[in-house]
Amino acid sequence: MTMSWQTKAEEKRAKQAELIPDSLKLKNPPGEEVLNVVDFPFDSVLSARDMEITNVEDITTLLSKVASGEWSATEVTRAFCNRALVAHQLVNCLTEIFVEQAMERAADLDAFFAEHGKTVGPLHGLPISLKDQIDVAGQEMTMGYVGWLGNVSKNDAVVAERLLSQGAVIYVRTNVPQALMFGEAVNNLFGKTDNPFNRKLTCGGSSGGEGALVALRGSLLGVGSDVGGSIRIPSAFQGLYGLRPSYNRVPYAGTTNSLEGQEAIFSVLGPMSVTLDGLKIFMKAMADSKPWLSDPLALRLPWSESEYALAEHGGGEKLCFAMMWDDGYVKPHPPYKRAMEKTKKALEAAGHTVVDWVPYQTERGCKIINDVFNADGGEDIDTVCALSGEPRMGWVLDPNAKPMSAFEFWAVARAKQLYIKDHLDHWQATASTTGTGRPVDAILAPAGAGAPQEHNKPQYIYYTGMGNLCDYSASVFPVLKVDPFIDVQEPAHEFRSDPDKMVYDLYSNPEVYRGAPIGLQCIGRKNEEEAVIRMTEIIDAALKNL
């Protein structure tokens, strides 16, 4: 008799649970009524040393402590493995767990350090967590599909291999939505991940398990992917820093994905970090590893200190940002308005200018994204679901989408080319309005129209999707948390679209969102990763100085 997909999933989860040693098992896990688990007393389970290490000020400090020999890679790895396993019991954020291999790796790093008196590379001893699509040799790769149980990766994805070559330790993978194609980490195999700030809320997605793990400091730095907002949404929903690099800046070769071969809107890999320094550390280490020698699509783009010093942006002395208060199609929830006002005030206090962004044909852009993602009429997801009989989930892939011909798909890709040309021209034309002689240096925008919502609610994703479509490099940074007394629902406006009404209605009870992190994006042009990181540092400092 064939085993049902439910039974297979149960067995997998049982095997996963066995990987948590008794010493780390929570005897009295917080009950459902405990919404915030960021404040969970990890020291009730972890040693003082584990707490010291995992609460380190930032990644730079951790790396320097390992590089100086003050901390060993072994004890650092042990600390993050331990904390990750505790975090998992709070929010269900992990998929594959490979502590043993990680400890062997850490021991190798320590042996190298002892023998040579130097580090393997700039990431020496840093545990980095991976979204459950980044292949690791010898580990099962399901991407949350029951039907892919038993798939064992033969090779490391190039990104994993590069992280290892730079000295990192890899130890866990993190939860994803089915097919990676919607903004909430839930699938038929591993179930759903909760937002640690408020477990009634979603962690976002698709790199949602990653966001939840990093928020709980089960990892300081994780690798997510983003085809419509999948790094930025969960980073923002968990108060983290994240970066969506442009296509193929970070090597994607050797990973597993949905809609393989869909190249009109490439998915990209990028960092999600609890501290801001993670963005530069990750991107510089990755570029310095010359990924174009292993990934034929990776761009031959070394890290540019000149771009980081904002050579193309007047040296960063007086920047002009454009605030996207509203994309003209779907109005963001009230806390975003407060976050934008706060950020504008902070930037102006720091001597920068903030003008209004004039949205550019949002509905046209939305339609192209929707057409690209649904061009196969669901054949990709249906084929994988059919392997196990598990049902389809999510709200980005349309169950009623009609499959296109290749010729029709080309027409969609062509429509994209024309749209993003117009969008870039629209941006460049702002030069006459900024007072700097340059077009706006970056666009600031909500990370989504909606604050981190309850589980199983749809989202509107064009605030992030615009970056995927236009291939703009874009970060997210945290600004504030929802206060239902301040961030009250506004009177209904004249709705511009169905998603406009949908998003408005989702905020009918602000109390639901209490304590939810709110983040904004800093959006640069294609391949302005270095400049975007530096501008994010400038914005973050301005916010902290406010």
Next chain:
Amino acid sequence: MTMSWQTKAEEKRAKQAELIPDSLKLKNPPGEEVLNVVDFPFDSVLSARDMEITNVEDITTLLSKVASGEWSATEVTRAFCNRALVAHQLVNCLTEIFVEQAMERAADLDAFFAEHGKTVGPLHGLPISLKDQIDVAGQEMTMGYVGWLGNVSKNDAVVAERLLSQGAVIYVRTNVPQALMFGEAVNNLFGKTDNPFNRKLTCGGSSGGEGALVALRGSLLGVGSDVGGSIRIPSAFQGLYGLRPSYNRVPYAGTTNSLEGQEAIFSVLGPMSVTLDGLKIFMKAMADSKPWLSDPLALRLPWSESEYALAEHGGGEKLCFAMMWDDGYVKPHPPYKRAMEKTKKALEAAGHTVVDWVPYQTERGCKIINDVFNADGGEDIDTVCALSGEPRMGWVLDPNAKPMSAFEFWAVARAKQLYIKDHLDHWQATASTTGTGRPVDAILAPAGAGAPQEHNKPQYIYYTGMGNLCDYSASVFPVLKVDPFIDVQEPAHEFRSDPDKMVYDLYSNPEVYRGAPIGLQCIGRKNEEEAVIRMTEIIDAALKNL
């Protein structure tokens, strides 16, 4: 009564002929029996000044003479317009002719120079010819389709706009194959272009009119495009230098094309030049113009002097090239063997190493290219042909191809990703065989399996297509001309494929190929344009020193 496509084409050609002033009309054009028109006595029609200018030693010299005021942009432009119109009467290489606008532009440049005492940019006063797919505002854009008569471009393509911004003059466009999709410039509107070295032979394609015009010095530098070899084949067939840059190094936005939105194998724009210096002059001027500010797909890749100095190739002191004597699927014609032997000898004499390239799964690569180009089942070309009733032409687009679904097309694009990853790994693995500690610095290969063939014969294009598939940057450079007494047919080998036999049979009478130029490629990895140009210079110098 509707006008037939034949009549429309005749009318267009008549209008075109009217643009040649009587003073430039050849009273006694060479008869059909005159095969070589490179040696045509241009001085029988052109002034001594026109001859001096158009026979200038190289582009660098021309630019410096204009920049010093020795030559005016006006007289330079007039000279090349005149020579182009004569060349056209010899080989039928032009499509749109806009001398008047060019002369106005040249006058503006001269006025600027007179007023400011400096040039507009690095291309000041250089006439540059364009393949008939590069839009020029106000000019008719047919791309050789009768059905597109009457289409007038509203804007300059970004590449044209950038060339103008750098000081160039644009004055003519050049002939193409129908749909740009085979290696010979022939279409129902403008007819066929001949090879000026031997008018019984094809000029190649798709940038074939460009190749013929440049070979006759009706232009020193032209812009072609390449999706399967379309810059390299005609450059080689006419003894020119050409460069196929990697995807989106040169801005493609605003041009006209076939298979619009097909992004699995991007067509690219690049230079075709009668002198070697044209490659660097074009690529540097283009990069310096920051095309990424106008083309959303253009890479943010400034010109790199460090890459040009071969920083990644040991400074160029001792390079290791790999010679692709045969791709393992289709054996090249005998003169290519002689060209490769000569080049190997020259490089070794200059202190470099030449090892054998081990071909990598050629048939697999061929199939992917074929699948990509034919994924629409011909709907694109059929739709345009239907506008006028003109018949389909060519042998790359398969009239029997079945249209794919978008999902099937994604599978082809995915197969491409996997193939080019394997191909890159294969290349990188050569590091153990070169003696330099590096993988082979570049692959040297024939520009085609076949020497420039008679009109209306098919070609096998994987010698160039490999670069399009893998997105390798690749130049071509001239090596020798066919000598039927030396380059005799070889005994039949055991044919590995149908195209292998087809190519072999094409060379049954070596006399046909007398005097045909034979060129080789220098193939670098993705976005190694600077290094490929420098290596081409090294190879060219070695050949000249032999």
